[in-house]
Structures are given as C-alpha cells and as structure tokens.
Amino acid sequence: MLIQNYFIGAVCQKSTFSYPPKEVPEMPPCNFKPEEYKGMSKERMMEIRRLNCNPMTMKVTYYKKPVFVHQGYMQWLWDVDGKRYLDLFAGVATVIAGHCHPKVTAAAEQQLKRLWHTTNIYVNPFIHEYCEKLASYLPDPLKVIYLTNSGSEANDLAMLMARLHTGNYDIITFRGSYHGGSTSAMGLTSVEAYKFPIANGIGCTNTMCPDVFRGLWGGSHCRDSPVQTIRECSCAQGHCMAQEQYIGQLQETLATSVSRRIAAFFAEPLQGIGGAVQYPKNYLKEAYKLVRERGGVCISDEVQTGFGRTGSHFWGFQGHDVIPDIVTLAKGIGNGFPMGAIVTTPEIAASFAKGAHFNTFGGNPLACVVASSVLDTIQENSLQQNCLHVGTYLMIELAKLRDKYEIIGDVRGKGLHIGVEMVEDRVSRAPLSPQAISEIFEDIKDMGVLIGKGGMYGQTFRIKPSMCITMEDADFFIAVFNKSIHNYMEKKMNVS
Numbered sequence: 392m393l394i395q396n397y398f399i400g401a402v403c404q405k406s407t408f409s410y411p412p413k414e415v416p417e418m419p420p421c422n423f424k425p426e427e428y429k430g431m432s433k434e435r436m437m438e439i440r441r442l443n444c445n446p447m448t449m450k451v452t453y454y455k456k457p458v459f460v461h462q463g464y465m466q467w468l469w470d471v472d473g474k475r476y477l478d479l480f481a482g483v484a485t486v487i488a489g490h491c492h493p494k495v496t497a498a499a500e501q502q503l504k505r506l507w508h509t510t511n512i513y514v515n516p517f518i519h520e521y522c523e524k525l526a527s528y529l530p531d532p533l534k535v536i537y538l539t540n541s542g543s544e545a546n547d548l549a550m551l552m553a554r555l556h557t558g559n560y561d562i563i564t565f566r567g568s569y570h571g572g573s574t575s576a577m578g579l580t581s582v583e584a585y586k587f588p589i590a591n592g593i594g595c596t597n598t599m600c601p602d603v604f605r606g607l608w609g610g611s612h613c614r615d616s617p618v619q620t621i622r623e624c625s626c627a628q629g630h631c632m633a634q635e636q637y638i639g640q641l642q643e644t645l646a647t648s649v650s651r652r653i654a655a656f657f658a659e660p661l662q663g664i665g666g667a668v669q670y671p672k673n674y675l676k677e678a679y680k681l682v683r684e685r686g687g688v689c690i691s692d693e694v695q696t697g698f699g700r701t702g703s704h705f706w707g708f709q710g711h712d713v714i715p716d717i718v719t720l721a722k723g724i725g726n727g728f729p730m731g732a733i734v735t736t737p738e739i740a741a742s743f744a745k746g747a748h749f750n751t752f753g754g755n756p757l758a759c760v761v762a763s764s765v766l767d768t769i770q771e772n773s774l775q776q777n778c779l780h781v782g783t784y785l786m787i788e789l790a791k792l793r794d795k796y797e798i799i800g801d802v803r804g805k806g807l808h809i810g811v812e813m814v815e816d817r818v819s820r821a822p823l824s825p826q827a828i829s830e831i832f833e834d835i836k837d838m839g840v841l842i843g844k845g846g847m848y849g850q851t852f853r854i855k856p857s858m859c860i861t862m863e864d865a866d867f868f869i870a871v872f873n874k875s876i877h878n879y880m881e882k883k884m885n886v887s
C-alpha cells in the first residue's frame with residue numbers, strides 16, 4: 392500500500408500520535424479574547440511593504456500566504472481575521488515569557504508613567520537593580536555587565552573587547568553560525584545568505600562545525616540531548632571519536648589560518664539559525680582549552696540559548712561544563728523589548744575601560760524594568776523547568792515520528808530549543824528540497840501552528856516557542872506535524 396512506501400521502522404510504542412494520522416484535534420483552548428481588528432487591509436499592508444519598507448522584508452516574509460499578525464497573548468497569536476495560531480517560534484526565540492505576559496506588561500506600563508529614558512550619565516535605580524539581578528544569575532568571575540540594543544551590537548562589542556584585552560586580532564567561529572548582521576558581526580557569521588560582497592570579517596576565520604548529524608563524523612552517543620542521531624557509533628567506551636576528529640579540525644585551523652596568538656573563539660552552545668546543531672560532548676571544553684593556550688578569550692553567544700531555554704541549565708554554556716570569558720545576550724532578555732547585553736570579567740572590563748564607550752539607549756530605565764520583570768517571571772512561573780519537561784517530551788515524540796517517516800532525518804536539541812532536520816532520504820542525508828520544505832511549512836501554518844526554518848540549506852524546522860507552552864500544546868503540534876508530513880508524502884506518492 393501507498394503508506395508502506397514511506398513508513399519505516401517498527402510499529403512504535405504507545406504514543407500521542409496515530410498512524411496513519413487521524414484528523415487533527417482541536418487546538419487547546421484559550422480564554423483570552425483578542426480585540427476585533429479594525430486596521431488597514433492586508434492588500435494595503437503588502438503594498439506599503441513593497442513600496443516603503445526595507446526590500447529585505449519582502450525577501451524574508453514567511454509563507455506563500457503570509458500571516459498578518461494582529462494580537463498576541465502568551466503562546467498564542469491572532470491574525471487580522473481572528474484566526475488563532477499556536478506560536479512555536481516566538482518572534483525567533485524571543486518572546487520567552489509569552490506574548491504580552493501580564494506581569495511583564497504591567498511592569499512596562501508602570502515604568503512608562505514613571506520614566507522612559509535617561510542615560511548612564513545620571514544615576515538611576517533601574518539599571519543598578521537590573522545589573523545586580525542579572526549578575527546574580529552568572530557564575531564568577533562573570534559579573535560586569537554592558538547593556539546594548541541588540542545581539543549584533545553585543546557581539547560587535549565583544550569582538551572589540553576581546554581584541555583590546557588580548558592585544559590579538561584573530562577570531563574563530565563555526566561554519567554555519569549566525570552572530571549578527573552588522574558590518575563587524577557579519578565577519579563572525581558564516582552563512583553565505585547573510586554575507587554581503589564587501590570587505591568584512593577581516594581577522595575572522597571559521598572552522599568546521601562539529602555537526603554530529605550532517606558533518607563528517609558523528610554517532611549515536613555524541614550529544615547531550617534526549618534524542619541521538621540515527622548514525623552508528625563506533626567509539627570505544629568513554630572515547631568520542633567524533634569529538635576528537637572535530638577538535639583535530641580546530642587544531643588544523645589554529646595551525647594554518649590564524650596567527651600564533653588569537654583574540655577569541657565565538658560559539659553558541661547549540662546553534663540557533665544553524666538549525667539547533669549540537670556538538671559532541673566535551674567539544675567546547677577542549678576547544679576552550681586550545682583557545683586559551685593561544686591567548687584567546689572564549690565567548691558564548693547566548694542570544695538564543697540563554698535564560699533557561701535549554702531546560703537543564705539557565706545558560707547554554709553550563710550544559711558544556713565550561714565558563715566563558717564573555718557572554719553575549721539579546722532576544723529573550725526583554726521578552727521582545729529591544730535589548731542586548733554583554734557579561735564579562737572585571738579583568739576584561741578593565742582592559743576595555745582604557746577608552747570611553749557610550750551608547751544612548753543601552754540600559755535605559757524602561758528596558759531595565761522590563762528585563763528585570765522577565766527574570767522574575769522565569770523564576771515565578773518555573774519556565775526553565777517547563778522547558779525541560781515539555782521540551783524533552785516534544786523531542787521524544789518527534790523522534791517517534793522520525794522513526795516513521797523517511798524524510799525526517801534528525802530530531803535534536805535541549806529543552807525548548809529544538810531542530811527537526813528534513814532529508815530526501817536517510818542514506819544520503821541530502822537536504823529536503825526547498826519546495827518540499829515550503830509545502831510542509833505552509834500546511835503546518837494552515838493547521839494553526841507557526842514554527843521556524845533554519846540550517847545551511849533551510850532544511851531544518853526550528854521550534855523555539857515561548858517557554859510557557861503546555862503538554863497539550865506539544866500534543867497538538869505533534870498531531871499537526873504528523874498530518875503535514877503524511878499529507879506531503881501522500882501527495883508525492885500520487886504524483887510519482
């Protein structure tokens with residue numbers, strides 16, 4: 392029968408999804424009533440988008456039939472027609488507490504009436520309260536905080552700090568990484584789509600990304616995730632061959648592409664835009680050692696992995712048992728309020744203090760009050776624990792779907808930082824075509840769920856919702872995803 396052709400693996404154990412999929416269940420209930428939309432028409436919005444908005448916005452618009460967002464509440468978004476969506480992308484891993492979270496919104500409202508803006512040339516309680524609070528979440532010696540307006544600005548500043556502190560220039564990042572779009576951060580970013588043909592990245596070198604699914608090496612024990620790759624593992628007990636090989640690649644980069652003394656090594660604990668790529672256990676530990684031996688500082692870009700999203704820890708680097716010299720933050724820090732930060736050591740801060748650095752908006756009272764409330768909300772609502780609980784369940788259920796469908800190559804991640812890599816088939820692991828990805832993606836949206844895309848070839852679905860989603864939401868998504876893959880496979884079989 393038709394289904395047999397793309398149905399692989401043994402009949403799975405009791406699971407929330409059925410095979411073949413039944414009709415998708417009703418979306419979990421929500422008591423919130425959005426306002427009626429009375430704004431401009433969709434056509435008018437698209438016209439303005441074409442004529443007056445940065446043309447890049449047309450390029451990055453998701454979906455053939457775009458979503459016209461009107462309102463949000465917690466994990467939900469409503470479009471201008473009143474249709475509700477389960478938002479599993481959260482403005483690209485940003486709205487961590489939930490859209491318009493009542494506590495965070497109340498804090499912002501109160502501060503709007505009190506004081507919007509003043510700069511650091513005056514002393515105000517808001518920035519000090521926040522810096523002390525944020526510092527309390529980081530281990531020694533990471534205690535000095537710089538507040539910025541975005542992740543790119545934070546990474547720019549981190550590059551500058553690392554170079555000034557070490558007196559060296561070369562910076563190493565992973566291929567496939569995204570660290571921002573400013574002229575300097577573009578040098579760190581190692582994805583063709585985000586590189587412009589101008590001189591950029593002078594002093595920036597990339598090394599092989601230790602991707603244990605798509606890369607040259609990897610097996611079934613490599614990563615710190617509830618789900619391992621489908622690759623065989625031939626390692627001896629307690630020895631990770633993939634880790635050694637990828638470290639060998641970094642050693643080769645150090646030996647051939649940079650000077651003897653380097654400034655920094657930048658890595659996300661788990662790649663974000665790269666598609667939740669995870670490295671072999673202990674890779675970062677060994678890499679940090681090599682970098683420090685050459686005079687460099689280690690920088691953890693926690694723009695996507697910070698604030699408990701990975702579930703097991705508050706910061707992604709803690710899952711690798713390393714302590715960086717500089718940590719960069721953005722996205723979830725303000726639950727959608729534009730903000731970023733750097734946290735570093737007093738020693739590095741002292742090197743940077745030789746010059747004057749100032750930005751107008753960084754650490755303004757409104758941002759600090761919002762960000763402070765976000766930290767409180769993460770604690771009070773046990774959002775980190777929720778990431779671990781719901782995220783682990785979601786990955787295990789997604790892995791069962793992977794075992795059913797040939798085109799789901801990999802399920803990975805930690806907590807609610809999840810990637811589902813789509814392939815043509817398991818043997819070649821060739822990325823599933825952009826047309827196929829877009830068809831499945833559109834179908835998922837039409838069934839009421841928003842997710843993201845990423846990976847070097849746009850082949851990986853990314854699930855990074857608000858950290859407040861429930862088990863019911865997870866079950867609903869699994870049913871939708873199951874149905875969308877089934878629909879795609881069925882259509883494909885009918886065509887061939």
Ligand SMILES: Cc1ncc(COP(=O)(O)O)c(C=O)c1O
Nearest residue numbers: 541542543569570571663694721
């Ligand atoms: C890991 C990572 N670092 C840095 C950035 C840049 O942040 P921003 O867009 O706030 O400049 C991003 C943005 O997506 C990111 O994902």
